Amino acid sequence: MARRRMVVKVGSQVLCESTGGLSAAVLAGLARQIAALRADGWEVVLVSSGAVAAGVGVVDDAGFDNPVTRRQVLAAAGQVRLMATWGLHFADHDLAIAQVLASKSDFQSRGHYLNMRGCLEGLLSAGLLPVVNENDVVSVTELMFTDNDELAGLVAAMVGASHLCLLTQVAGVLDAEGTLVERWDDETHDADALLQRGTSKLGRGGMHSKLATARKAAGLGIETLVADGRDEGVLAGFADGAARGTVFPAGGQASSARRWLASMDGHTLGAAVVNAGAEAVLTDPAKLASVLPVGVEAVEGEFLRGDVIEVRASDGRVLGCGRSQYDHAEARAALGQRDMKPLIHYDYLYLLD
Ligand SMILES: Nc1ncnc2c1ncn2[C@@H]1O[C@H](COP(=O)(O)OP(=O)(O)O)[C@@H](O)[C@H]1O
Numbered sequence: 001m002a003r004r005r006m007v008v009k010v011g012s013q014v015l016c017e018s019t020g021g022l023s024a025a026v027l028a029g030l031a032r033q034i035a036a037l038r039a040d041g042w043e044v045v046l047v048s049s050g051a052v053a054a055g056v057g058v059v060d061d062a063g064f065d066n067p068v069t070r071r072q073v074l075a076a077a078g079q080v081r082l083m084a085t086w087g088l089h090f091a092d093h094d095l096a097i098a099q100v101l102a103s104k105s106d107f108q109s110r111g112h113y114l115n116m117r118g119c120l121e122g123l124l125s126a127g128l129l130p131v132v133n134e135n136d137v138v139s140v141t142e143l144m145f146t147d148n149d150e151l152a153g154l155v156a157a158m159v160g161a162s163h164l165c166l167l168t169q170v171a172g173v174l175d176a177e178g179t180l181v182e183r184w185d186d187e188t189h190d191a192d193a194l195l196q197r198g199t200s201k202l203g204r205g206g207m208h209s210k211l212a213t214a215r216k217a218a219g220l221g222i223e224t225l226v227a228d229g230r231d232e233g234v235l236a237g238f239a240d241g242a243a244r245g246t247v248f249p250a251g252g253q254a255s256s257a258r259r260w261l262a263s264m265d266g267h268t269l270g271a272a273v274v275n276a277g278a279e280a281v282l283t284d285p286a287k288l289a290s291v292l293p294v295g296v297e298a299v300e301g302e303f304l305r306g307d308v309i310e311v312r313a314s315d316g317r318v319l320g321c322g323r324s325q326y327d328h329a330e331a332r333a334a335l336g337q338r339d340m341k342p343l344i345h346y347d348y349l350y351l352l353d
Pocket residue numbers: 010011012013014167168169170172173174175194195196197198199200201202203204205206207208
């Protein structure tokens with residue numbers, strides 16, 4: 001049977017009462033649904049927001065002038081409460097949980113990436129439920145993910161999930177008339193026409209970020225759903241092929257290297273700017289080409305061998321990204337030279353469509 005592995009992401013607004021604080025009823029309901037999935041043979045990774053919101057009930061936050069410090073303190077204190085509360089609800093179903101905190105840099109180097117993947121695989125094979133959140137204490141400004149929807153998409157790609165479920169406080173993606181879009185189709189739906197760029201009171205990225213994550217995950221072969229986290233049957237419906245919400249059908253399959261590279265798009269540590277000749281070869285769908293130093297005009301940023309770098313055209317257009325076989329100094333020294341090993345081998349090159 002094909003792998004049945006679901007990443008479930010729950011937004012802050014779903015987990016919290018309108019008056020503030022975590023909602024025991026919602027957490028209990030989700031724990032019950034996840035336990036039922038597991039009993040049915042599914043492996044599950046939970047990505048839970050809510051640390052900052054939970055921290056509001058723990059810390060008197062009136063005294064913080066610096067908003068960054070305020071958020072760090074609320075998250076650090078709230079994460080403990082969040083995990084303790086999840087722990088109690090999962091214990092009712094004899095399920096032990098484990099905490100995994102991630103930051104953007106964990107996806108930027110292949111070494112960190114493999115360590116985190118190894119840990120998640122270890123937790124799943126030991127029968128534990130990994131509960132993932134962003135490490136809000138160190139993730140500040142440019143080091144932050146857009147939000148936990150993006151993190152959930154990265155985790156789903158990392159663990160080779162078959163399904164990704166983004167739970168929020170609306171029924172799914174709504175069209176301009178407020179009607180639910182049941183099945184997303186890139187050909188007929190226009191994201192920009194549909195979405196307001198707002199978020200709910202506690203949310204960070206809004207529907208825009210859910211849509212970006214869902215489309216990308218579906219493109220990597222992960223069936224994705226955006227749905228109402230307060231719907232008591234939402235996970236079972238998705239698992240049984242009778243999803244309620246907006247479904248993004250999985251398109252194709254991607255290798256594990258390709259999933260890693262795709263998840264790095266937008267988070268790279270450096271760039272190689274290629275000349276027009278190299279661009280023509282790389283973007284020719286009939287060819288499978290590596291990025292060779294002879295076709296590279298400039299190297300930007302600081303990176304190590306094995307890190308992912310962006311590939312750009314000379315006018316700044318992003319063509320894709322790939323794993324560099326040189327560090328930044330070696331790459332600069334090799335610029336424009338013939339008969340050198342590829343800067344990026346085609347097996348580790350991800351080109352945008
Ligand atoms: N077309 C749309 N369909 C549904 N929700 C939308 C749309 N455009 C904007 N939104 C807003 O996006 C919000 C969900 O994103 P967000 O607040 O980040 O939630 P979460 O905390 O679940 O991540 C919705 O509550 C809604 O206010």
